[in-house]
Amino acid sequence: MGIIGLTTFVNNRSDRYLRDYELHNTYLVIDGNNISCQIYNLYTKGNCAFGGDYDSFAYAVSNFFDDLLKCNITPLVLIDGGTENKKLKTTVIRTKDKIRRAALFSPCDRRTMKFLPLLQTIVFKNVMIKKNIRHVQCLFEADNDIATVARILNCPVLSYDSDFYIYGSQYIPFDTLDNCVVRHSSGKGYVKHCKIYKVEYLLNSFRGLHESMLPLAAILLGNDYVKHGTFKNFFRHLKLKGVSKKKHNEQQCRIEATFIWLSKYTLDKAIISILIRLPKPCRQRLLNLIEDNINSYTNASAEILIPLGFPKDYVARVNTHHLNRSFKFEEDINTLTYIEETCEGEEDEISEEEDDEIELMSTIDETELFSQNKAINNLPKWFVNEFLMAELPSFFMDLIVRRLYTCPVQIENDCYRSSNVISLKIISVIFGLLKSAIHDKVRYMRYMIRDQNRLVTRELKATEIINCCKLPSLFNLRKIPLSIRKEILNKTLGINTADCINELPPEWILYVGCIKYWIREQEPPVFHKSNVYAIVIGMLFHIIDSKIGIYRTIHNFTQKKSQVIETIKQKRKAHNYKPTYTTNGTVIEACKKVSYYDCLLAAPFFISHFNLDKKFQFYSNRKLFNRSIVHAFAEFQNCLKHAMSLNALLKYPYPQTTVATLYNGTLLYNLSNNFKTHQDIEKYINAVLGMSPSLLRLFHILLSKVKSEFTSLFQVEVKHCKKRKKSKRPKTNAESDTQYFSATDNSTELYYDPDNPYSILNHV
Numbered sequence: 001m002g003i004i005g006l007t008t009f010v011n012n013r014s015d016r017y018l019r020d021y022e023l024h025n026t027y028l029v030i031d032g033n034n035i036s037c038q039i040y041n042l043y044t045k046g047n048c049a050f051g052g053d054y055d056s057f058a059y060a061v062s063n064f065f066d067d068l069l070k071c072n073i074t075p076l077v078l079i080d081g082g083t084e085n086k087k088l089k090t091t092v093i094r095t096k097d098k099i100r101r102a103a104l105f106s107p108c109d110r111r112t113m114k115f116l117p118l119l120q121t122i123v124f125k126n127v128m129i130k131k132n133i134r135h136v137q138c139l140f141e142a143d144n145d146i147a148t149v150a151r152i153l154n155c156p157v158l159s160y161d162s163d164f165y166i167y168g169s170q171y172i173p174f175d176t177l178d179n180c181v182v183r184h185s186s187g188k189g190y191v192k193h194c195k196i197y198k199v200e201y202l203l204n205s206f207r208g209l210h211e212s213m214l215p216l217a218a219i220l221l222g223n224d225y226v227k228h229g230t231f232k233n234f235f236r237h238l239k240l241k242g243v244s245k246k247k248h249n250e251q252q253c254r255i256e257a258t259f260i261w262l263s264k265y266t267l268d269k270a271i272i273s274i275l276i277r278l279p280k281p282c283r284q285r286l287l288n289l290i291e292d293n294i295n296s297y298t299n300a301s302a303e304i305l306i307p308l309g310f311p312k313d314y315v316a317r318v319n320t321h322h323l324n325r326s327f328k329f330e331e332d333i334n335t336l337t338y339i340e341e342t343c344e345g346e347e348d349e350i351s352e353e354e355d356d357e358i359e360l361m362s363t364i365d366e367t368e369l370f371s372q373n374k375a376i377n378n379l380p381k382w383f384v385n386e387f388l389m390a391e392l393p394s395f396f397m398d399l400i401v402r403r404l405y406t407c408p409v410q411i412e413n414d415c416y417r418s419s420n421v422i423s424l425k426i427i428s429v430i431f432g433l434l435k436s437a438i439h440d441k442v443r444y445m446r447y448m449i450r451d452q453n454r455l456v457t458r459e460l461k462a463t464e465i466i467n468c469c470k471l472p473s474l475f476n477l478r479k480i481p482l483s484i485r486k487e488i489l490n491k492t493l494g495i496n497t498a499d500c501i502n503e504l505p506p507e508w509i510l511y512v513g514c515i516k517y518w519i520r521e522q523e524p525p526v527f528h529k530s531n532v533y534a535i536v537i538g539m540l541f542h543i544i545d546s547k548i549g550i551y552r553t554i555h556n557f558t559q560k561k562s563q564v565i566e567t568i569k570q571k572r573k574a575h576n577y578k579p580t581y582t583t584n585g586t587v588i589e590a591c592k593k594v595s596y597y598d599c600l601l602a603a604p605f606f607i608s609h610f611n612l613d614k615k616f617q618f619y620s621n622r623k624l625f626n627r628s629i630v631h632a633f634a635e636f637q638n639c640l641k642h643a644m645s646l647n648a649l650l651k652y653p654y655p656q657t658t659v660a661t662l663y664n665g666t667l668l669y670n671l672s673n674n675f676k677t678h679q680d681i682e683k684y685i686n687a688v689l690g691m692s693p694s695l696l697r698l699f700h701i702l703l704s705k706v707k708s709e710f711t712s713l714f715q716v717e718v719k720h721c722k723k724r725k726k727s728k729r730p731k732t733n734a735e736s737d738t739q740y741f742s743a744t745d746n747s748t749e750l751y752y753d754p755d756n757p758y759s760i761l762n763h764v
Contacts, residue, residue: 002162003221005251007173010165010197012252016205017165018176021156021196024071024189029150029169031142031159032079032135036124038160038174039064041114045552047612049107049411049625051633051665052117055542058660059550061127067181069131071190076149076308077128077135078142079121079390082397083406085372086225086292087141091406095448096455098409103453105411106625107612118410118637119659122644125390126658136307137390139376139397143167148300149308152318156196163223164197166214167297171197202259209263215297216270217258219290230286233277233340267294271329276336283333294327307388375401378437380475386648393645399434405447408641410634413526413627418450419634422521424460426642429471429492432463433649436473466491478651486653493517493643499708503586508539510647510654511662512705514639519710522635529713530675531632534668536703537685540695541606542661543591547599552610561600568597572691579693583700590698598692605688609670629672633665680716 010017040046043060046053068075083091098115105115128135138145147167150157157164160174176195184191203209220231238257262270271290275283302318376384379400386392398404405427407420427447435442444459464471466488472480495501495513504512515535519527551557571577613624640663644656678684689696707714 002164003166003218003223005249005255006162006165006221007160009252009255010162010173013205014195017201018173018195018197019201021172021194022184022191023156023172023177023194024073024184024191027074027076027153027155028068028172029146029153029155029157030075030077031146031157031161031164032077032124033121033142034159034161035064035077035174036061036120037116040116040120043179047107047666048113048115048117049105049109050630050669051410051637052119053610053664053666054117054119054123054660055545055550055664056552057117057120058123058127061124062131065127065131065133067192070181071192073192075133076153077133078146078149078304079125079135079137079394080142081138081140081387081394082372082401084141084225085402086289088402090224092448092455095406095409099414099450099453099455102409102411103414106622108622108625115411117665118408118634118641119663121394122641123660126660134308135390136304136388137392137394138304139384139387140372144296144300145304147297148302149305152302152305163218165199165202166218168199168211168214173197206259206263209259210267212267212298213262213265213270215294216267216290217262218297219293220258220274221255223293225289225293231274231277234274237273237277237339267327268329268331272331272336275333276339278338280334280338283336287329287333291327291329299326307385372401375437380437380478382478383437383474392648396430396434396645396649399431399445400437403431403435403438403442403445405431405445407447407449408638409450410637411627411630412634413631414450414453416526416628416631417523419631419638420447420449422518422635423638423642425463425521426492426639426646428460428463429466429488430642430646430649431460432471433474433477435462436475477649482651482653485650489643489646489650489653492646494520496709499705500586501705503588504702504705505588505591507655507658508587508662510643511539511640511657512702513654514636514643514657515706516709517643518636518639519706519713521639522632526628526632526635528628528632528672528676530672530681531629531636531668532706532713533675533681533685533703534671535633535636536706537699538664538668538671539662539702540602540699541664541667543594543695543698544599544603544606545661547594547596548603551603551607554604554607557603557607561603565600568600579691579696581693581697583697583704585701587698587701587705590694590701594694594698598694602689602692602695606667609667609674610664611670612666613670626669626673629669629676632672633668637663682716 039060040057043064044053044057046056065075101113102115105113125135127133143161143163146157146159147164147169150169154170156170156172157167158172158174158177164171172194178193181190181192183189199211199214202214203211219225220234222230235254238254238261265273271287274290275287278286302315305315305318306312375397383392387396395405398406407418410419412419424447431445435445442462444461446457446459448455448457450456471488472484477485489495490497490513493513494517495509501509501512515532519532548561551560640657640659647654647656675681675684685699686696689699
């Protein structure tokens with residue numbers, strides 16, 4: 001978030017603070033969380049309302065890194081870890097805001113609002129691993145380490161966070177970075193054009209301003225840790241002298257006035273002038289805040305370079321050379337005389353929202369908070385190493401430091417229970433394994449979760465026993481056999497090894513295990529079997545992509561493949577081709593036998609479901625948006641996120657799910673919406689994939705692995721209705737899709753035998 005208004009302040013004077021720059025042949029320190037969000041918002045052609053189009057996001061991230069590598073840039077990506085204690089209130093405020101925005105969000109808002117999907121960071125990490133991009137997950141907030149690494153290596157930071165105007169490192173705002181790569185003016189190599197900021201550009205604009213004063217400016221103006229209202233009395237004194245209110249809004253005036261004022265003071269004298277305008281009871285707390293914030297901007301160790309691949313002896317030399325001294329204010333603050341500034345027409349108010357925040361924060365007992373250093377010192381070395389390598393999710397640190405979990409917010413139906421509730425069983429097992437790093441006697445953790453449209457705190461008891469056996473200590477977790485770790489995961493998710501789940505491709509096992517957990521744990525009002533069919537058939541899209549290439553619009557597909565498809569049809573017609581298959585065999589075997597021709601013929605069905613329905617493009621009626629479908633898939637994503645987290649903590653009893661190849665929110669929403677219009681969903685699928693028997697075989701074998709435990713769920717409901725007069729009406733999705741997607745020219749004449757669900761395949 002950074003400092004409110006500072007980016008606008010710089011942009012309004014871009015000729016003064018930003019210079020044209022050719023980015024190439026250098027290290028580039030990347031603010032991972034921030035840039036991941038920027039790429040999703042700007043370059044992912046997805047629909048946020050449906051929970052995330054991760055294939056499109058992975059493609060955009062991959063292109064981003066490819067461009068950097070082409071310019072001989074070495075990316076060093078730093079990701080945020082646990083939440084700082086001082087940032088907890090900001091986290092609460094942002095979570096409440098997300099709940100509010102999620103309740104209002106719909107596909108109609110896709111151009112004006114963005115809502116980041118739950119598994120975005122996981123997909124971002126997967127792409128970096130695949131491309132061997134050097135990255136590290138900091139133990140807590142990454143900004144200090146990002147700035148430190150950039151200063152040590154004398155290279156730029158890439159972010160879109162106004163805090164980096166203060167840190168003193170070279171800074172490239174992401175919105176100035178060209179999307180394309182061009183040849184270097186010398187003709188050798190490639191560059192990316194952008195604009196770069198250096199702190200001397202700012203200091204030269206305010207004569208007398210010293211770099212050491214900039215962290216104090218951030219505190220006064222309100223960064224992520226401090227609201228500018230904290231220093232309201234100080235700004236009454238400032239009175240925004242020397243700035244033009246006609247040209248700028250109040251915050252812009254405040255920024256300029258603050259820099260002008262600080263240019264006339266030393267750091268100690270500036271702090272005195274601020275403290276005398278604060279009531280004595282709150283001075284010490286705010287002085288501590290000032291000292292902490294100044295030190296957080298200026299004080300950091302080079303140790304983070306080690307997990308980024310730099311030699312230990314190099315890091316040792318850097319630490320010796322860059323000795324950091326902590327700032328400490330030495331004056332006696334109690335002897336300072338309080339000065340009350342007055343401003344006519346101003347009223348001090350505390351909003352209802354601030355009251356709610358105070359009440360919520362009071363439920364988190366500060367006496368129970370561990371210090372960050374103590375928490376880290378208690379952790380096993382393997383845990384810290386795996387956390388730094390981003391193998392473990394960042395929320396683990398929050399569970400350890402303060403026994404608190406902020407449940408992620410998704411777009412869902414707020415008439416139902418939060419989509420996070422379904423995962424509490426998994427979270428309790430995770431905490432049961434982590435809690436030994438706190439204290440063996442700890443039994444409960446707290447979590448902040450949506451209750452209707454409010455944010456509340458709840459208690460969750462740690463799971464300590466699974467299958468009559470006590471969970472191992474975190475310190476012994478890497479010492480126990482893999483078979484026992486796998487058993488912990490199996491029992492948590494309800495994976496039954498006797499049901500042939502091991503016949504799946506290894507990378508699908510955890511995903512299918514999550515499908516079964518999701519079905520088992522869902523509440524009936526949310527659930528519809530069309531969701532399950534959508535999830536299962538949606539698993540096929542990456543197989544089609546791998547065979548024929550990636551297509552997401554019918555127009556592009558038809559342009560490139562229509563002639564090939566016509567040739568296939570003519571050949572099959574000439575040879576009197578009759579599609580047949582058997583459901584014997586394993587999923588792995590069926591995957592290997594999926595044919596290129598079958599994928600081409602089935603592709604239009606999938607491609608048409610990747611795109612936003614036209615009714616959302618031309619109408620703003622929010623009632624068209626089916627939140628029940630979205631809620632069901634939000635629950636599934638929660639299951640997947642926390643199952644993958646537990647899998648990582650247990651050191652991968654199963655290979656991690658590659659989310660981008662299996663989950664596309666728009667596809668699943670459209671498929672489920674379509675399937676709900678069909679009484680017999682399997683009959684419909686048999687029709688639309690009738691001329692792709694190798695895919696249809698894979699679908700039914702895969703479905704059988706899910707159906708084995710939930711036979712009643714998949715029964716076809718026979719509805720007995722009184723005969724009604726025929727009415728003129730437009731064709732339903734069921735009718736139009738069957739006609740369009742069936743591989744035969746006379747799909748309306750197909751005969752279906754209810755006793756033989758595959759009889760439709762005999763008609764060509």
